[in-house]
Amino acid sequence: MNDVLIRSLLEPIIDPDFDRPLGAIGALSKVEVEGDHVRVYLELVQPLHTVARRLDLACTSAIHANYPEATVEVLVRETGLPTKTAPALAGVKNLIAVASGKGGVGKSTMAANLAVALAQTGAHVGLLDADVYGPSQPTMFGLAAEGMRAEKTDDGKLVGYPNESFGVKIASLGFVMQRDQAAILRGPMLAGYFSTLVDQIQWGELDYLVFDLPPGTGDIQLTLTQRIPLTGAVVITTPQEIALADVRRSIQMFRKVNVNVLGVVENMSYFIPPDMPEKRYHIFGKGGGAAVASEYDVPFLGEVPIDVRIREGGDGGFPFVLDADRMDLGDAFRAIASRVVSEVRKANASTSQQTVQITL
Ligand code: ADP
Numbered sequence: 001m002n003d004v005l006i007r008s009l010l011e012p013i014i015d016p017d018f019d020r021p022l023g024a025i026g027a028l029s030k031v032e033v034e035g036d037h038v039r040v041y042l043e044l045v046q047p048l049h050t051v052a053r054r055l056d057l058a059c060t061s062a063i064h065a066n067y068p069e070a071t072v073e074v075l076v077r078e079t080g081l082p083t084k085t086a087p088a089l090a091g092v093k094n095l096i097a098v099a100s101g102k103g104g105v106g107k108s109t110m111a112a113n114l115a116v117a118l119a120q121t122g123a124h125v126g127l128l129d130a131d132v133y134g135p136s137q138p139t140m141f142g143l144a145a146e147g148m149r150a151e152k153t154d155d156g157k158l159v160g161y162p163n164e165s166f167g168v169k170i171a172s173l174g175f176v177m178q179r180d181q182a183a184i185l186r187g188p189m190l191a192g193y194f195s196t197l198v199d200q201i202q203w204g205e206l207d208y209l210v211f212d213l214p215p216g217t218g219d220i221q222l223t224l225t226q227r228i229p230l231t232g233a234v235v236i237t238t239p240q241e242i243a244l245a246d247v248r249r250s251i252q253m254f255r256k257v258n259v260n261v262l263g264v265v266e267n268m269s270y271f272i273p274p275d276m277p278e279k280r281y282h283i284f285g286k287g288g289g290a291a292v293a294s295e296y297d298v299p300f301l302g303e304v305p306i307d308v309r310i311r312e313g314g315d316g317g318f319p320f321v322l323d324a325d326r327m328d329l330g331d332a333f334r335a336i337a338s339r340v341v342s343e344v345r346k347a348n349a350s351t352s353q354q355t356v357q358i359t360l
Pocket of ligand 1: 100102103104105106107108109110136215267268304305306307308309310311312314315
């Protein structure tokens, strides 16, 4: 057993997100062999939560298949960290906007469940609810009765802290605005509330900050997307043509401000009657989300059915990905979240080569 032989075993292992061998993407930085002990140094594009464990296992098994007596240690360095960010978001590695061309397509529901699904991978996750027309995250996380957690520092500055529910840190305009106030706010006031959220909240270290944008493609959305250095945007739609026209505008808006579109999620794709599980009704039409994704050459991340438990979860403050009685739906959504993570890694592959040592 020597380092050259071990390298030849590890080089063909595929990074699942890039679909390329570790040897070809420069991920296998060093192999050390001391007697029966093998130390493998990987350099992987962040976020790492799922992929680092998978590749640790794949490397260890490949070595054990040939050298059962070997003890294996896999050390991972993280690359693809952001180079620039707003000062208040300095500890945030990935900023994902969840957007929709129009209201009522389930954008906030998808943002809430994406945040929880990411937290379920072991990541530190925040959710910034900037939906000025109807901040619904406090309700979706059972925090409707909460206010903004804030304190004045010694030098008189106001510092805010996110609330927390189901492992997700949450800041919402709903915590700072009066109920029903949103409808009467005008541009500059909205901008002021938004600045409060972005500049004064202490998020700490986060792997992901999910950013629930207001629906539409107007000035507010444009300003918000430019205000924050986004890793990328996930666009939510329903399948029918009228919603798709808005998705096109949404994708065009992101392209205009050079924001990577991570992909399209189609919500309310079909309905399966609980008493007739063999039937599937396409109430809002079929295949529109996938078609619009292919039209703009962006990934189609998956579809979510219409299900009363999704609505009940939203109203009841319990995101459906946590529902033990609805694991099939949760798993389908976790697959969508894992596609989002893949796209985030691809987006980060082109950014800085700065590295940080991670202990598995
Ligand atoms: P948006 O943020 O796009 O305005 P919401 O996420 O607030 O939309 O969703 C609007 C309503 O539709 C909410 O009551 C929500 O619970 C419900 N809803 C969203 N997606 C689904 C779904 N797939 N099945 C059933 N109800 C849904």
